[in-house]
Amino acid sequence: MTDADRPTHHPTDRAASRPIRLLVxxxxxxxxxxxxxxxxxxxxxxxxxxxxxGAEAVALAAAVRPDVVLMDIRMP
Structure with a gap:
């Protein structure tokens, strides 16, 4: 791989530019x-x-568009 083939951004650049948005x-x-x-x-x-x-999570995820959803797998 040459330098021209390498991505111009670094994975940590995203974290520096804006926070990771979470839905809990x-x-x-x-x-x-x-x-x-x-x-x-x-x-x-x-x-x-x-x-x-779950129903509230689906509606809220559509409204706030989080990057990550942290969800309990055993709940109503």
Whole structure:
């Protein structure tokens, strides 16, 4: 691979330009709010929303367009 073939950006460039937007989904309030609080304190992370069930998560994901969805797999 030559220098001309290599990408001109670095994977960490994205983190420097804007935060990673997250949607946190869990039916247990304490788990959801605790995880969201930890993520809000982390540099380069932005909690775009929180949902308590799958239907709410789908609607919220369509509205806020997160980069990552952190979802409990056992919930209503």
């Amino acid at each position: 989904v869990d039916d247990q309030f304490l788990v959801r709010s605790g995880l969201a609080a930890l993520l809000r304190a982390a540099p380069g992370m932005e909690v775009a929303g929180e949902a308590s069930d």
